[in-house]
Amino acid sequence: MTDERLAHVERVAELVVQWAEALGVPDNERHRWLKAVWLHDAMRDAPAEELKQWAPSADGPINLRHGPAAAARAKAEGETDRGVLDAVRYHSIGLTEWDMVGRMLYCADFVEPGRPFDQDKHRELADRLPRDVDGVLREVLQLRVTYMVRSRWPLPEPTVRFWNSLFATSDSD
Template identity: 70%
Template sequence: MTVSRESRRTPPGPRPALPSWAVVSPARLEHIERVAALASRWAEAMGVPDTEWQRWLRAIWLHDALRDAPEEELEKWAPSSTPGAGGLRHGPASAARAKAEGETDRGVLDAVRYHSVGLAEWDMAGRMLYCADYLEPGRAHLQAERARLADRFPQDSGDVLREVVRLRLARAVESGWPLPEPTVRLWNSLAVRDSG
């Protein structure tokens, strides 16, 4: 079954969009729209059913919903996560708020909560969001390499996910940043185990 680009852009029923409680800058909104456009391309190429596509869209529109919220609001929704650490609080805060507003899908909430650091147990919504967030064309670094990975996702999403984790870990090492433990755990769950 093929689904036309047009029908995917205007699916039946309420179309997920930025929640009313979101705090995002205009540039952030453009980023979210580019993530949605890339995921739409993938969903179409992969023949993703509409119910799954709706989950992807909810994860996409929610993931950065509190990215530009003031620190007090992030503290309120994610009191146990590290303040100010590279924006690591907005995922947990956005997920907590989405849950309070009625989102019940565990996979969607996990996609949002862990999108900055990764989660080894992710379902396809989490894997898609982690990749689309990083591979959308608006980011300045590694443009050609990221575009190639974006093109490959529908055929080989597992391999592309591993490459995205590899690039993100490599960047952290090169920059002298600490490695987020969930990212290392995600990498270990995907890495080829015949290195010895």
């Protein structure tokens, strides 16, 4: 992992700790959130060959393989927590079935203060999250999907399902 990547992971960890404290979640749950944070980008700087070995069936652009590769490796090394593994595997694209681990990682990864764009918006979302988890999650999804659409990326099927599950029942926007 590069120094820059490590600094990113540390900022994401700091955010989830803040949220865990504000939400009053127990230590073991905060520990799960942190485990997913530390694992999620573990393969982000790995060579393409290694990513393909760990995630042979992940399709799409190479930069969407690092989540599945990190999850496969964590599983091979003995990680059994399904919520942690799913958080890591799908952290770039979203998953309807996520528990709080996946949801917190997905939000923190995007709104951490080191991202060089929309910093005021991201700070507002980070501050609001403990009072409005569902609302912030929907906004993060919307920002991420907007970015994917603007980039003319194909929308992964789990992303579409996640979108439909969060917005089908929403009456707030």
